[in-house]
Amino acid sequence: MIRLEPELGDQALVIVAEEGNTQTVCSVNVEAQGRGVHVGQPIRDAHAMCDGLVAKSRNVLAEKRFLSILRRWAGKFSPWVSEEGRDALVVDLTGCAHLFGGEDALVAVVQDDCTDLGLSVHLGLADTRGAAWALARYAGQAAQSNRSGDAIDQEARATRSRAGKRRHWTKGGAAPVADMSRETRQNRIAGAGQTYSALSPLPVAALRLDAETTAQLGRLGLRCVGDVLGQPRAALARRFGRGLVLRLDQAMGSAPEPISPARPAHHFAVRMSLPEPIGLADDVMAGVDRLLPNLCQSLKDKGRGMRCLQVQAFRTDHAAEMIEVGLARPTHDPVRIRPLIALKVGDIDAGFGIDMLRLEAVQHEPLHERTAVGHLGAGAQARARHTKAQDIEDLIGRLGARVGLDSITRLHPASSHIPEKSAQIMSAAWSGTYDGPWPKAQGPRPVLMWKPEPLGAQDSPQLPHVFRWRGREHRRIRAFGPERVAPEWWLDDPNWRSGQRDYWVTETDRGDRLWLFFGHGATMSAGWFCQGHFL
Structure with missing residues (x-):
């Protein structure tokens, strides 16, 4: 979590999520974790345990954007980076570790970068994706008894008062966050060919199993990965299904589990810095005329068409003005886009002057070029239909610039004999014209x-x-x-x-x-x- 609020750096801070009708803790910082607050705890219990606890509501969209930013940062280590879940990244470091001086030095760089960002990181490095996942989450943790009565070291209630003083995290609190020293980093790195020995002492939950399978294995006395690896595969498959065997094969490298890097998102934007501030609408449109063809050419090269264009005007007083233009159909034709900008450029307040213009296609879609085929008459007819459709779309775009695209609708027929249900209202910008014959009613219908x-x-x-x-x-x-x-x-x-x-x-x-x-x-x-x- 980046410390966007520096005053919270030394305070116990938790992120709260809604689960049904209960608010539970979904993330904690180091200070709150050291005072016994843990993930999954009801927020009322966390406040009772930790005085002065600061709670913030969860923002799933912001977390997703932040993880996407971290994915781009992780590209400095390898081009094969992918997001895993909502809080993790997986990186294929094949042939990349030597560029940083080895695996231990690479892990140290990751730790230093995350510390600079205010993040606590848990990582694992191994030959397989499953083994790295296990080390990142369970390295240094011993398998625990499920306390079903078969554990030898289980104490009786009558003698519990005589037991030695326990550490606070054995009473339900969270374990303290250990510093990522060199020895700790070595425990999270499994050398080449040492996957078996690195995973054997870890609990079976490190195999990415569901809670029910983990509990069943614990009741049978199979509490660590090494216990499961020593069992016959056929017996495990009959008892627990093929999912357990697959997870074992993925962790040990017998089953492939490739990493598919996320495709970088298309980004289309152009800008122009002005030598002198401007303030007239004609001057702004002159700048748009220089920028818009370049933006449209970039979209055309990628086979994309914009649906929403944002015009940003940065003023000399460090303020920014912005207008958005929506289109009824995706396009990269500047001739069709410019009139829509001209309709709304008057809404920009130039203030003491504008010294930079920026155009960004904030919403774009794939655009497939159509080519008319057939003999001369059919080609001319097809081109005429295409021109008529473009005229309607341009009209919808101009009206939408004034009253909003959501206010413009069109009717499509519906399969109902009820008069008021014989047609459905659809957004004109997000639907096409109905080409087929309109169903005839049994009798006359009013306008x-x-x-x-x-x-x-x-x-x-x-x-x-x-x-x-x-x-x-x-x-x-x-x-x-x-x-x-x-x-x-x-x-x-x-x-x-x-x-x-x-x-x-x-x-x-x-x-x-x-x-x-x-x-x-x-x-x-x-x-x-x-x-x-x-x-």
């Missing part, structure tokens, strides 16, 4: 549709001649229908508990063409309602 509104009319299936709607009296001139729509019986929709409906298209003397229906009242009272308007 405007809303939730059913009750009418002032008699509760009779006979279409009323006069009714009252939205505070106004309407007189029916002509009507078309009825169209009967039944509810989806396999769903419990509260809006359709009125049962089946008879829809009518009704023209009134006020010039309105309304969509009325009569609910037959299967589970609710019957009556007339208005649900839409034909323009």
Whole structure:
């Protein structure tokens, strides 16, 4: 944990995580560990044990970003670095240790770097990935009895008061953190061909087994790795499954376990320092015109298209202004991106002047080029469709720069005979146009549709001649229908508990063409309602 708050360097500090309805300790510093606080302890017990304990909530996203930073730092030792879990790195040092003066010197460099970062490190170095994992977590720990009654050195309760004074970590607290001296580092390094002797005294949990398998092995008296290695493989596989045998083979090198290094993330950004501060929107756009083609060319070379562009303006007073531009479709065409920047460049407050501009593609996606094939007519038609789609996407991008991309939606058909469920609303920026034919309804559908509104009319299936709607009296001139729509019986929709409906298209003397229906009242009272308007 990096000490971003120096005042907490000498205080007992823990990180708290939510597990169900309980807050438990998930990480401790050296000071808290020396005072008996341990991982997995409820936070209320930790406060009772350690006076003045400082607790911070866990930030999983920040931990992931920090581990990614550490992965880049570990690249100084080997190019083959991968993240393991949420708190560990695995490095393939084949052919790299001699560059640092040997394995012991390399471990010393790792320790010094981590100390400078304010980190406590547990590491292991061995021929196999499984053995290195075991040494990093269990080096120096002896196998413990499960105290099931078969341990010879188990004391009786009556004689417990006569036992010698125990160290605090044998009573439930955590063991103190030992300094990584040269002797300690040697215990965490298994020389070439010494994997068997290095793992034998470690507890069976060092084989990366689940808690149930570890407990079963302990009940049988197999408490250290050496005890398990001496057993017949066939008997172990029959009793505990192939998982135990696989872990043994991986630890001893019989089964391969390669390291897949994480692929470096694509990063696209350009910047320009200005000899004199600028403050006009035209000057900012002039700088954008110089930077944007280079950024788009970098994206094009990698086959990527940006979805979100960030324009950062750094001012002379050390403040920074930022605007973001979203696009309806990924693209690396500067001609389509520049108008969107011009719409929002006025939001930048130049202050006393801007001395540096920076463009960054904060969100990008793979972009596959399309080539029209076929005879001349088909090619021209395909290009026309492509141009029309681009025009729509550019329009969505311009509107999104003003009102936000989430405010622009489009409709796609849905497989339902219920009028209000016959179409689904989708984000226009994250969905494509529907190319197929739109399903035809059984009857006419209004242009405007809303939730059913009750009418002032008699509760009779006979279409009323006069009714009252939205505070106004309407007189029916002509009507078309009825169209009967039944509810989806396999769903419990509260809006359709009125049962089946008879829809009518009704023209009134006020010039309105309304969509009325009569609910037959299967589970609710019957009556007339208005649900839409034909323009």
